[in-house]
Amino acid sequence: MKVTSEIGPLQKVMLYKPGKELEYLFPMYLEEMLFDEIPWLKRAQEEHDGFSDTLKKAGVEIYYVDELMSEILDRNNLKKQFITEHLNLSDIANPDTREAVFDYLMNKTTTETVKTLIKGLRKDYVEQLKKESSFSDLTKESFPFYLSPLPSMYFTRDHGIKAQDDIILSSMFNMSRKRETLFLKYLVEYHPLFASSKPLAEDLSWPHGLEGGDVLVLKEDTLIVGYSERTTEQAIEWLAHNLLVQEEIFKEILVVEIPKKRAYMHLDTVFTMLDYDKFLLYPGIKDAIHCYRLRKNSHGSVDSNKEESLSSMLEKSLDRPVKIIYSGEQTPITAAREQWGDSTNTLAIKPGKVICYNRNERTNEILNKEGIEVLEIEGSELVRGRGGPRCMSFPIMREPI
Numbered sequence: 148m149k150v151t152s153e154i155g156p157l158q159k160v161m162l163y164k165p166g167k168e169l170e171y172l173f174p175m176y177l178e179e180m181l182f183d184e185i186p187w188l189k190r191a192q193e194e195h196d197g198f199s200d201t202l203k204k205a206g207v208e209i210y211y212v213d214e215l216m217s218e219i220l221d222r223n224n225l226k227k228q229f230i231t232e233h234l235n236l237s238d239i240a241n242p243d244t245r246e247a248v249f250d251y252l253m254n255k256t257t258t259e260t261v262k263t264l265i266k267g268l269r270k271d272y273v274e275q276l277k278k279e280s281s282f283s284d285l286t287k288e289s290f291p292f293y294l295s296p297l298p299s300m301y302f303t304r305d306h307g308i309k310a311q312d313d314i315i316l317s318s319m320f321n322m323s324r325k326r327e328t329l330f331l332k333y334l335v336e337y338h339p340l341f342a343s344s345k346p347l348a349e350d351l352s353w354p355h356g357l358e359g360g361d362v363l364v365l366k367e368d369t370l371i372v373g374y375s376e377r378t379t380e381q382a383i384e385w386l387a388h389n390l391l392v393q394e395e396i397f398k399e400i401l402v403v404e405i406p407k408k409r410a411y412m413h414l415d416t417v418f419t420m421l422d423y424d425k426f427l428l429y430p431g432i433k434d435a436i437h438c439y440r441l442r443k444n445s446h447g448s449v450d451s452n453k454e455e456s457l458s459s460m461l462e463k464s465l466d467r468p469v470k471i472i473y474s475g476e477q478t479p480i481t482a483a484r485e486q487w488g489d490s491t492n493t494l495a496i497k498p499g500k501v502i503c504y505n506r507n508e509r510t511n512e513i514l515n516k517e518g519i520e521v522l523e524i525e526g527s528e529l530v531r532g533r534g535g536p537r538c539m540s541f542p543i544m545r546e547p548i
């Protein structure tokens with residue numbers, strides 16, 4: 148079950164439908180939770196169902212992270228271990244509180260435990276289970292959770308990278324998203340769907356800042372990696388050493404350095420692949436990007452070279468002319484507005500056929516004119532989390548092209 152490109156016909160994908168965690172978002176913590184607005188859950192769920200229906204109609208098989216997780220926790224008796232890993236990444240410092248939270252989660256059904264780990268655990272739910280009162284009882288108003296909600300969980304793309312058959316687990320840049328990757332870590336180890344996959348980086352504590360939204364699979368032996376707000380220089384060095392030299396799974400890593408800004412947090416918020424030779428780029432950054440090519444050299448280390456331009460770098464790797472299509476229009480206002488609405492975050496389900504939010508009218512029109520088939524989905528609530536169709540999907544299998 149391999150992924151050897153960005154555009155090969157998509158066969159299996161992993162999603163997460165947003166749940167109650169969105170109702171635990173509140174204004175004081177929006178920035179820390181990496182949201183700019185509060186989505187309306189009911190509508191966000193309907194929109195997400197629309198997304199999964201579009202995928203199903205296109206023949207894609209869908210798996211939901213929480214369902215897969217419940218299966219392995221029961222089957223492999225992993226509940227205790229999984230809860231403990233979450234507690235280790237939480238802020239709970241008081242041993243009595245930790246024990247009470249652990250008992251609370253252990254006593255729930257597995258499905259409920261998984262749901263609670265994602266939606267967050269409120270302090271008042273655990274109060275009666277604690278033997279003693281603690282300092283945290285007094286701070287309930289400022290932060291009401293022992294386990295904070297994971298509202299970005301529906302952006303499954305960011306949790307890791309499926310490259311060929313193996314999985315590189317992300318190391319989330321922000322503390323508020325760290326626990327999200329535990330789900331993928333366990334699935335890779337225990338779920339039959341990932342039986343043939345090897346985890347390439349198991350130590351989640353290093354490298355700091357490596358997120359799936361920054362990695363595109365250009366072709367079987369080449370990755371494109373965004374050097375961005377979320378994926379660091381150290382992570383790219385580490386990735387190059389591991390994939391090009393140690394494991395020798397890839398021949399090249401093409402690095403695209405983008406401005407380190409919230410609006411462009413990952414490469415896939417400004418740049419995606421549409422077809423064999425077509426890419427979509429947000430024009431607002433075209434003069435600010437720098438490109439580099441990383442390859443293994445004959446002494447067993449990595450050579451890094453600066454490239455002249457994005458298109459010439461892609462052309463050299465693909466060995467064919469490429470076309471870069473600009474999102475929005477040539478006016479910076481429309482392009483920037485639509486990029487903020489994830490116009491550039493397209494999900495290819497086969498070469499030349501992509502899923503996009505319908506709100507980005509100008510970009511979708513341009514794509515149509517360029518011969519790209521666009522399947523439009525509603526996303527006015529989903530987009531409030533700052534992600535689009537590519538961010539919301541973790542491909543498990545694509546047909547080779």
Ligand SMILES: NC(=O)NCCC[C@H](N)C(=O)O
Binds near residue numbers: 182299304361532534
């Ligand atoms: N690949 C992506 O760009 N994912 C979107 C992540 C949005 C999330 N609220 C975040 O800021 O991390």
